Structure formats: structure tokens, C-alpha cells
Amino acid sequence: MSSIQLSKRLNQLFLHLLGQSCLLIFSAFLVLLMPLWVIAQTHDATLRVVAISEEEGTTIVGATVILAEPDADTLFAGVTDSYGFIEFSNIPARIYQIKISYIGLETHLSLIEIEPGQTRIYRPELRATSEELDEVIVSAEHRAGTVRREAGRQTITGQELQRVPSAGPGGDLTAYLQTLPSIVTTGDRGGELFVRGGTPYQNLVLVENMPIIKPFHISNLFSAFPQEALSSVDVYAGGFGAEYSGANSAVMDVNLRQGSMRRHQGAFAVSPYLYSYQLEGPITRDRHSFFLMGRHSIIENTSPSIINEEIPVQFYDLIGRYSINWPNLTCNITAIRTYDNGQINPVRQVNLNWTNTVAGLRCLGFAEELEYPIDFTIGYTGYTSSEAGVDNTGRTSNLDMGYMRLDNNVRFLGISSNYGFKVEFIRYTSELDQLFADNTRREARYLGLGSSLDEIATTFSLYFSSKWEPNSGITIQPGLTSQTKLRDLSPTLEPRLRVTYRPTNSDHSEFSFAIGRYFQFYEAITDERDAGTVFGIYKPTDEGDPYPESIHGILGYRHQFNNHIEVNFETFGKSHKNIPVARWTREPGNTLETGLANGLSYGADAQIELNFSSLYLSMGYGLAVVTYEASTNNLVAWIDQDRFRYNPTHDRRHQLNVIASYEFGKFTGNINWQYSSGGTFTRIYAFDLALQNLPDQHPLRHQGTAQTLFSEPFNARFPAFQRVDVSLNRTFSLSSRINLQTEAGLINTFNTRNVFYFDVNTMQQVDQLPLVPYVSITTRIR
Incomplete structure (x- = not known):
């Protein structure tokens, strides 16, 4: 290359970096100065409401708030957020009748006057009631079905979790998620959830705005989020809004509850699977409180006597x-x-271990002097994982992340809007034994890393979204997200759009639509050939490699026939690009080579809910088709075609689920039936005795090494999975301050033999859990 050509290329590179830097600085400048644009706007008045529980003194998430003319029509309505907060801005100054309602609490009614130009903070307290009041229906939020839905999104509270039997005291988020038509698992172990064709590593799990990498325990029956700690969970199976970035399949946004601000209380619970403890109360009444909860597994000690087999897993969450x-x-x-530690297949004695550590601060400032509320988050997320065998070989993959996030809302051009930015500093480290790493294949994307990885990546993202209601029947929510690595300053453009249409201008019937583009800046390399491990390597996408990308489209319809019956239907499609997948060779090996594949998933969900005073019934069906496609040279070597298509292991096609809960007398009975068609696997083609050191080994004198030869990848399916779980609950009041909650139940009631996977190395079938009886006892002191 001549000096002139070199100078020209350097000049082009400089101009590119300068342009991208200017774009990034200009975008940040617009975001930071946006509040100044709207200060000059004239506002009539602003009302900020914080809903409080009178009994606990804590904020109420998901309460319905209505502003109306006194004894007349509704003017404004909404639902409190994860802080129990809602703002009505640019509303006429006048006297309003405010109505606040929440299931299990008395409806709050009062008159409130707002002066011109005033920003007023209102903190009403809602009393508990022994009788469940009728919930006010507003803006597709509270309906006959207790789970609130719109295109791709479901909002879940603790009331739903307690209807699903689990082997421990109280409900758990994982047990409930597995009943949703849009979510599948590969079994009752491994701690992995697949959402509408996406892999676990394409999902984003947030807890109080802080990412947590793998919060689902190795048993797949429990997560880090028990019912007693949850306030609400927003599950986005796709089509999530502009405020979420860094994932291209699904989002789970978890909100925890505050400790009681007005009384000290605690609980201790035990079951054959785990024991738990809980303590909470005020430090300064109505101002400061604490909440502590822990759960520890004991099934590794109790399983031999209960089910006559070992379950070698240990876990805890704090x-x-x-x-x-x-x-x-x-x-x-x-x-x-x-913390999770254990073996998916005890015969192989491959030990898996992972930990999550999350710590941070999240604040919402809404003083009257502030033009708009400000939501600020800063924190740390740590994740460690390892896999070790009996030969003392092993591998580790760790991730350390520091982050800061700011979210704000404004009135922009007269439209309610949100904006924010996020900065993440992530360190990826891994160590691989020599059976897993191979430096001889430099053309392989993963193996070229060698036996270790230590890399730091810094990302910056910002978003802007609006909510426009041209009339009472239509809501349009456009948004735009942009992410960039500070290493290369190549920002992405990720437009998002959500639309809801209510043809009758009421909440009884609603169409919803969502579409969006999503990028992810990291990869997680797993060996999908081996169902006996869930170990994965986290790494940033290499410079020059394309980012994993997806496009979502969702169309949904919901209809409420009356106060007791509701039906929901959704159809969806997801297109994925640049998915790292394991390369296949005919002979099994210890190294893991990867190639890039594209994926397509599509299908539909249907659900009907019946909710009466003592009976709840939910029936759901999900259809999902998941197909991967890649160049044969990039994926497998022995297939005689240019492109190879296959259905990965999480292509479960059909999924049915029924949840029934019935209250009779002082008892509550719960039943959960699950059915899904089997996942895919690769058949064995033949067994062979191979000579490894030709010509030193002679076929007549040496026996050779036994090898298993595989057929075409993922060319067969396991039998269908089905399981029935039942439970019976009753609470005993021992005194005015002490309650005893009891639960007896059965997991896999009919002892159905469900295949987890077949180990071709040991020629053994590994089954999922057999019949597991349990009794749990919880003592609560108030």
C-alpha cells in the first residue's frame, strides 16, 4: 500500500470517528437539555399521586387512579408504577374527584383542588378490607383476568403466583412462568427459560432496573423471586418498548416490595425442598424500613428418603x-x-455452579420544584459460572458490570414523552481447560480466543418514546433506541412502535400491535449438542463481527365478555440474525466451535380466564415454530447442501396448560396441568472403533477407541411432556399476631416418566422428576 493510499484511508477513518463522535455528543446534548425546552411551556397544573397502604405504610404498585368531575365523567386515568407513583401533567386547574382502587383495599374517594400553575403532591392511604371490592376497569389494566395483557406484555402479581403449586412454601416466579403459553423449558433442571423462540441468553432480566444474569435456580422449580418478595413483574415476550435495550428476545422487569413502614413482622417456613426466613419492619416509622429474606435448599438431603433417589443440587437466594x-x-x-451448584446428570459427574450478585440504588425524585420527576439508578451486577468434571478439567466464565441509568418524562410538543440514557462498563473473563480450547483453528470464531478471555466493553445507550392518544379509543407509542460501543462509536438505530385500539372506546375489547428492531452487543456460547450441561461463555461481539439482531412483530386481541370471563389471542413472529451456534462434526469432540446462524420463530397464543369469587380457571394454548438456518460450511461438515435448516432443542411446537384454583370453606385447592410436545435431538448413526495415531496403530493389532457417530443434527423428537401438580392450603390463626399457613401437595402427581435427555456416552436415559410429595409449614408473626 502506497503512502498516499495509507494517508487517504487514515483520513477516511478519522472523518468516520469524528462524525460518529459528533453524533453521540449531539444526541447526549439533546437528551440532557430536553427539560430546558419545555420549561417555557405553559402548564395549567400538575398532580403527582403516591398511593400508600394504610396497614403497611408502603407504596402500592398497580393501583388504578381516576380523576373525574365530581360525580360525573372520568377525565383522566392511569395506574401507579413501580414506585406507587403516577403523574397527571398539563391538566386544567379545578376541583377533581379522585378515586383510587386496588384489589383487597377499600376504594379511596375524595375531592382535591389544584390551583393554576400548581404542582401538587398527594399521598392518599388505602385501608385494607376483609371483602374484595369490585375493581374499577381502566385503560386495559384491571379486568376479569387478573393478569394484565397487551401485545407481548403481561403484568403479574403475587396473587397469580400462589395459584400454581410449587414444592416449597408460597409461590415462585419460575413455577408461574412455565405455565405461560409463550415460555418453554427443556426440563425441570438447568435454570433456563426460552421465550417465543429466543434462547435464555437473548433475554434481559431486570430487578429494580438492575440486570441479573441467571436468577433461575438449577432445579428449574425455583427462582430468586419468591412470592413474598415480589410486588409485580412485567413479562415482555417480545415487542418491548424503547426503554429496554441490550436484549433481542424478551424482557422480565421485576419489582420488589418494600419492607413494612409501620410494624415489624417475620416468617419462617420449611418444606422437603427448602426452608426460608423473612424479617421486615420500620427503622423510622413511615420514612425508613428494611426487608430481609433468604431461602436455602435441603432437597439434596431429603430426596433419598422421599423419592428414593438422589437429587444432587444445592441453591440459595438472599x-x-x-x-x-x-x-x-x-x-x-x-x-x-x-448460589447454585449441582449435577444435571449424576452419572456423568459433571458439576455446574453459578452465582449472581446484584447491588444498587434506585431513586425517584418528584419534588414540586422539579419540572418533571427523575428516575435514577446506579449499581453493580456480578455473575460467575463454572463447569468441572471428574478429570479435574474445568472452565469458568465471569461477568462484572457497573452501570448508571437516568429516566425522565416530559411534555414534548404537547405529547407525553419519556427519555433516558444508560452507561455500562462490563468486564468479561473466562478460563478454559485444554479440552475445551483449541488454538489450532484460527478461522473458528470462538476457538481463536484461546484458553482465556479478559476484555472490557463500555456501552452507551439512549432512548426516546412518546404516548399519543388522538382519541379515547387509540393509543400510539412510538420510540427509538440507540446503542453504541465506545470502542467503535457505531450507533444502532432501533425503532419501536406499540399501538392499541379500543373499537368501543371501552376496556371490554382491545386490539394491540407491537413491532421493533433490537440489537445485542454480547454473545453467549453454549454447546446445544449436549443437553447434560447449561454452561455458557459470555463474551462481547468481536470487532468487525455483526451484532446479534432481531425484528419482532406481534398482533393481539383481548375481549372481556363480562366481569368474570376474558379471552386473549396473540400471533407473533421473530426474525433473528447472527446467532452463535455450535458447529457439528460427525464425531463427538471436547472442543466447541461456533458458527453464525439466522433464526425464525412464529406462532400464536390463546388463553381464556374465568374469575369468580371462589373459582379461578385459566386455559392456555401456545403454538411456536422455531427454525435455524446457516451455511453448511459454517455449521456442519457432512451435510451435502449449501444451506442447512434445523429445529433447535427448544422448538416445542405445542404447549397446553390449565390452572384451576377453588376456595371451599377455609381451604384452597390448586391444580396445574402442563403438556408440551417433545423437543428435538440428534439420532445416533453408528458406533465405531477409530484408530487415532495412524500409521503407528495397525488395524489388526490395535482395538481402537470407541466413538459415537451422529446422524443429521436434530432429526428426531423426544416423547411429549406432561405433568399434573396439585396442592391444598389452609391458614390457622393461633393468635392475633401469629398465623400458621400449611400446604400439602404433589409434584408430578401421576408419576409420569418424562424424558429429560438421553446420554449417548453412557447409553442412559435421564428422566425428569418423579412423583414428589411435600408438606410445607409457614409461621408468620406480626
């Missing part, structure tokens, strides 16, 4: 919170620690 509720500021300091 949650700690310090909450501050000041008149114009709400803050929560949250810390979570999880």
Missing part, C-alpha cells in the same frame, strides 16, 4: 432492601445474592 419514603423522594437500596 434479598435485602433498605427503603426510604420521604415526602418528595422515594429510594430503594437493593442487594441480591444467589
Whole structure:
């Protein structure tokens, strides 16, 4: 290359970096100065509402708030967020009748006057009631079905979790998620959930705005989020809004509850699977509180006597919170620690281990002096994972992340809008034994890393979204997200759009639509050939390699026939690009080579809910088709075609689920039936005795090494999976301050033999859990 050509290329590179830097600085400049644009706007008035529980003194998430003319029509309505907060801005100054309602609490009614130009903070307290009041129906939020839905999104509370039997005391998020038509698992172990064709590593799990990498325990029956700690969970199976970035399949946004601000209380519970403890209460009444909860598994000790077989798994989760509720500021300091250790297949004696550590601060400032509320988050996320065998070989993959996030809402051009930015500093480290790493294949994307990885990546993202309601029947929510690595300053453009249409201008019938583009800046390399391990390597996408990308499209319809019956239907499609997948060779090997594949998933969900005073019934069906496609040279070597298509292991096609809950007398009975068609696997082609050191080995004198030869990848399916779980609950009141909650149940009631996978190395079938009886006892002191 001549000096002139070199100078020209350097000049082009400089101009490119300068242009991208200017774009990044200009975007940040617009975001930071946006509040100044709207200060000059004239506002009539602003009302900020913080809903409080009178009994606990804590904020109420998901309460319905209505502003109306006194004894007349509704003017404004909405639902409180994860802080129990909602703002009505640019509303006429006048006297309003405010109505606030929440299931299990008395409806709050009062008159409130707002002066011109005033920003008023209102903190009503809602009393508990022994009778469940009729919930006010507003804006597709509270309906006959207790789970709130729109295109791709479901909002879940603790009330839903307790209807699904689990082997421990109380409900758990994982047990409930597995009943949703859009979510499948590969078995009852491994801690992995697949959402509408996406892999676990394409999902984003947030807890109080802080990412947590793998919060689902190795048993797949429990997560880090028990019912007692949850306030609400927003599950986006796809089509999520602009405020979420860094994932291209699904989002689970978890909100934890605050510790009681008005009384000290605690609980201790035990079952054959685990024991738990809980303690909470005020530090300063109505201002400061704490919440502590922990759970530890004991099934590894109790399983031989209960089910006559060993379950070699150990896990625990710890949650700690310090909450501050000041008149114009709400803050929560949250810390979570999880630990998992065990074996998916005890015969192979391959030990898996992972931990999560999350700690951070999240605050919402809404003082009257602020033009708009400000939501601020700062924190740390740590993740470690390892896999080790009996030969003392092993591998580790760790991730350390520090982050800061700011979210705000404004009135922009007269439209309610949200904007924010996020900065993440992530360190990826891994160590691979020589059976897993191979430096001889430099053309292979993963193996070229060698036996270790230590890399730091810094990403910056910002978003802007609006909510426009041209009339009472249509809501349009456009948004735009942009992410960039500070290493290369090549920002992405990720447009998002959500639309809801209510043809009758009421909440009884609603169409919803969502579409969006999504990028992910990291990869997680797993060996999908081996169902006996869930170990994966996290790494940033290499410079010059294309980012994993997806496009989502969802169309949904919901209809409420009356106050007791509701039906939901959704159809979806996801297109994925640049998915790292394991390369296949006919002979099994210890190295893991990867290639890039494209994926397509599509299908439909249907669900009907019946909710009466003592009976709840939910029936759901999901159809999902998942197909991967890649160049034969990039994926497999022995297939005689240019492109190879296959259905990965999480292509489960059909999924049915029924949940029934019935209250009779002082008892509550729950039943959960699950069915899904089997996942794919690769058949064995033949067994061979191979000579490894030709010509030193002679076929007549040496026996050779036994090898298993595979057929075409993923060319067969396992039998269908089905399981029935039942439970019976009753609470005994021992005194005015002490309650005893009891639960007896059966997991896999009919002892159905469900295949987890078949180990071709040991020629053994590994089954999922057999019949597991349990009794749990919880003592609560108030």
C-alpha cells in the first residue's frame, strides 16, 4: 500500500470517528437539555399521586387512579408504577374527584383542588378490607383476568403466583412462568427459560432496573423471586418498548416490595425442598424500613428418603432492601445474592455452579420544584459460572458490570414523552481447560480466543418514546433506541412502535400491535449438542463481527365478555440474525466451535380466564415454530447442501396448560396441568472403533477407541411432556399476631416418566422428576 493510499484511508477513518463522535455528543446534548425546552411551556397544573397502604405504610404498585368531575365523567386515568407513583401533567386547574382502587383495599374517594400553575403532591392511604371490592376497569389494566395483557406484555402479581403449586412454601416466579403459553423449558433442571423462540441468553432480566444474569435456580422449580418478595413483574415476550435495550428476545422487569413502614413482622417456613426466613419492619416509622429474606435448599438431603433417589443440587437466594419514603423522594437500596451448584446428570459427574450478585440504588425524585420527576439508578451486577468434571478439567466464565441509568418524562410538543440514557462498563473473563480450547483453528470464531478471555466493553445507550392518544379509543407509542460501543462509536438505530385500539372506546375489547428492531452487543456460547450441561461463555461481539439482531412483530386481541370471563389471542413472529451456534462434526469432540446462524420463530397464543369469587380457571394454548438456518460450511461438515435448516432443542411446537384454583370453606385447592410436545435431538448413526495415531496403530493389532457417530443434527423428537401438580392450603390463626399457613401437595402427581435427555456416552436415559410429595409449614408473626 502506497503512502498516499495509507494517508487517504487514515483520513477516511478519522472523518468516520469524528462524525460518529459528533453524533453521540449531539444526541447526549439533546437528551440532557430536553427539560430546558419545555420549561417555557405553559402548564395549567400538575398532580403527582403516591398511593400508600394504610396497614403497611408502603407504596402500592398497580393501583388504578381516576380523576373525574365530581360525580360525573372520568377525565383522566392511569395506574401507579413501580414506585406507587403516577403523574397527571398539563391538566386544567379545578376541583377533581379522585378515586383510587386496588384489589383487597377499600376504594379511596375524595375531592382535591389544584390551583393554576400548581404542582401538587398527594399521598392518599388505602385501608385494607376483609371483602374484595369490585375493581374499577381502566385503560386495559384491571379486568376479569387478573393478569394484565397487551401485545407481548403481561403484568403479574403475587396473587397469580400462589395459584400454581410449587414444592416449597408460597409461590415462585419460575413455577408461574412455565405455565405461560409463550415460555418453554427443556426440563425441570438447568435454570433456563426460552421465550417465543429466543434462547435464555437473548433475554434481559431486570430487578429494580438492575440486570441479573441467571436468577433461575438449577432445579428449574425455583427462582430468586419468591412470592413474598415480589410486588409485580412485567413479562415482555417480545415487542418491548424503547426503554429496554441490550436484549433481542424478551424482557422480565421485576419489582420488589418494600419492607413494612409501620410494624415489624417475620416468617419462617420449611418444606422437603427448602426452608426460608423473612424479617421486615420500620427503622423510622413511615420514612425508613428494611426487608430481609433468604431461602436455602435441603432437597439434596431429603430426596433419598422421599423419592428414593438422589437429587444432587444445592441453591440459595438472599434479598435485602433498605427503603426510604420521604415526602418528595422515594429510594430503594437493593442487594441480591444467589448460589447454585449441582449435577444435571449424576452419572456423568459433571458439576455446574453459578452465582449472581446484584447491588444498587434506585431513586425517584418528584419534588414540586422539579419540572418533571427523575428516575435514577446506579449499581453493580456480578455473575460467575463454572463447569468441572471428574478429570479435574474445568472452565469458568465471569461477568462484572457497573452501570448508571437516568429516566425522565416530559411534555414534548404537547405529547407525553419519556427519555433516558444508560452507561455500562462490563468486564468479561473466562478460563478454559485444554479440552475445551483449541488454538489450532484460527478461522473458528470462538476457538481463536484461546484458553482465556479478559476484555472490557463500555456501552452507551439512549432512548426516546412518546404516548399519543388522538382519541379515547387509540393509543400510539412510538420510540427509538440507540446503542453504541465506545470502542467503535457505531450507533444502532432501533425503532419501536406499540399501538392499541379500543373499537368501543371501552376496556371490554382491545386490539394491540407491537413491532421493533433490537440489537445485542454480547454473545453467549453454549454447546446445544449436549443437553447434560447449561454452561455458557459470555463474551462481547468481536470487532468487525455483526451484532446479534432481531425484528419482532406481534398482533393481539383481548375481549372481556363480562366481569368474570376474558379471552386473549396473540400471533407473533421473530426474525433473528447472527446467532452463535455450535458447529457439528460427525464425531463427538471436547472442543466447541461456533458458527453464525439466522433464526425464525412464529406462532400464536390463546388463553381464556374465568374469575369468580371462589373459582379461578385459566386455559392456555401456545403454538411456536422455531427454525435455524446457516451455511453448511459454517455449521456442519457432512451435510451435502449449501444451506442447512434445523429445529433447535427448544422448538416445542405445542404447549397446553390449565390452572384451576377453588376456595371451599377455609381451604384452597390448586391444580396445574402442563403438556408440551417433545423437543428435538440428534439420532445416533453408528458406533465405531477409530484408530487415532495412524500409521503407528495397525488395524489388526490395535482395538481402537470407541466413538459415537451422529446422524443429521436434530432429526428426531423426544416423547411429549406432561405433568399434573396439585396442592391444598389452609391458614390457622393461633393468635392475633401469629398465623400458621400449611400446604400439602404433589409434584408430578401421576408419576409420569418424562424424558429429560438421553446420554449417548453412557447409553442412559435421564428422566425428569418423579412423583414428589411435600408438606410445607409457614409461621408468620406480626
